[in-house]
Amino acid sequence: MSNATRISELTAAVLNAEDPDDILDLLADSTFEILSPDSLLVLLPLNDSTWVCELVRGQYQAELLGASVSHSSETTDSAPLPFVLDHDSQEALATLTWSDLTHALADEDLPAPAGSTSALVAFPIDAGAARRGLLIAVRFADEDSDATAAFTDAENVSAASLAALFSFALNGSTGRSAIEDDLNDERNRIARDLHDLAIQELFGVGMQLETVMSQASRFPEYSDEGPVATSLKDSVAGIERSIAEIRGIVQSLRNETVEVTLSQRLRHECGLAIAGLGFVPSLHLQAPVAELDAIEGELKEDVVAVVKECLANVARHAHASAVSVSITLFKEGVDTVIQVNVSDNGRGIDPSITRRSGLANMGARARRHLGWVDFYSLDPGTMVSWRATIIAE
Incomplete structure (x- = not known):
């Protein structure tokens, strides 16, 4: 099966996924098979200044899984990996090395296997909320052999497509965030509650007041122009105004959607x-x-x-x-x-x-x-x- 076919099948899986953790694991496993690196890492943002190595496949899994790196945009430190993550620098991304990676993530340097050279490709992952992560694949090759560690142009194309799939899996294929969906769900819930509960309750109170007015007319001391009648009429009118205002709010809530950026x-x-x-x-x-x-x-x-x-x-x-x-x-x-x-x-x-x-x-x-x-x-x-x-x- 060609890589293009496998990526198409992964695309279908992402678009139909229900469990985000399962699909991320599937993507990591499939990326490791397609690119055939010695080490594969997926760095995702924990917050605005910290990234965690959430997924690792291949060599150095025990050393790198769960490792984190932090960087503040206010600092002048331009260590390659933190700088790439924080400043969205394509130039720095292209020059990232295995040494840069392990120096930032591990407590001590993790040298490439003895007598080998390394090649690294890294592509950004859109993690939502204006944050990004990285898909990183690393390959080692023996210095004395004819084999090369470098990734081919075709492998770079596949890596870029796979990084895009990670982005879709993290954001949803529609490009709308979970926060936006939650906000719209909450608006719909409030609109439904106002319509089904608040308006019905006001209707009930209004009907009770109209019944009181009807029954009060049987008493000789009750006057349609008296203070009691006037107060009851004002209350009924106030309830009608409140119902009209709530209906307007319900309509506004149902029409309002989050502006998509x-x-x-x-x-x-x-x-x-x-x-x-x-x-x-x-x-x-x-x-x-x-x-x-x-x-x-x-x-x-x-x-x-x-x-x-x-x-x-x-x-x-x-x-x-x-x-x-x-x-x-x-x-x-x-x-x-x-x-x-x-x-x-x-x-x-x-x-x-x-x-x-x-x-x-x-x-x-x-x-x-x-x-x-x-x-x-x-x-x-x-x-x-x-x-x-x-x-x-």
Whole structure:
């Protein structure tokens, strides 16, 4: 069975999973089999400044399982592993070594096996709540043999897809967090209780008061214009107003939903694209999540639409086995620019196709934000690059 087929089967398992712990164990076992490293580690955030080695497969399992590393963004220490975890640095991630890893995680250095060289690949895992973890695979090779420890390009593609699967497993394929679901459930519960309990109770009290008014009219001293009658009428009117206000609150609670952020919308689109692609697209948010999620309005909708269009084009035309979606923020003079790069390893752009309405749509979306879109041939595949200027309010 090919790695692409196995990753597709894992994707189906993630999308249908009920127990998050079981699916994470399955992903760790499968990743170890697919990449064939000597050691496999999954680091996940415990809180804002501490990461724990939650899953380990292969060598050094006893030494590294449960090991933790902490780092504060306020410190100047730039030890490679903590710096990568805390600062979301792609450059530092690419230079991470086995020595960096064990020095940060173990009480003492865990040297590679004697007479061997090591190679390491690491890919970020989106752990939700603007936090991230790492999927790390390490391989050792004897210095005196012809074997190499390095991971191939195909293995790097598989590792990126598997890291994306860990992200989906931790966040849910819809991109909505458990906290948001809990909030919506709580709103629905409050709305239901207000409607079924509070309104019914007020109805009952109102009916009792109307009965009292009806029975009181039998007494000669009771007057429709007297203080008792006036007080009863005011009470009934107050109850009717309260019922109307509660009904308005119930309607508001039922209509109100948690606003989904840009990063969540992007995860959602990548999740939806799995069905058409047959594999997991990798999503790289190469910017602080808080800054990305501050993007709202038309620009937010255009970024999501561009990613959706690119993924749909790959599914329809590219015959690819891997897709990478990269979102970057950077300064260009006084302006802040958002750049979306979507690359695949498919068959490239067919020169016989001259009508590209999708690219025209993306161009129009870019121009209204003082940006542009272009595409580039890769070997193999294609990259669409779209950028827009973030206009300060």
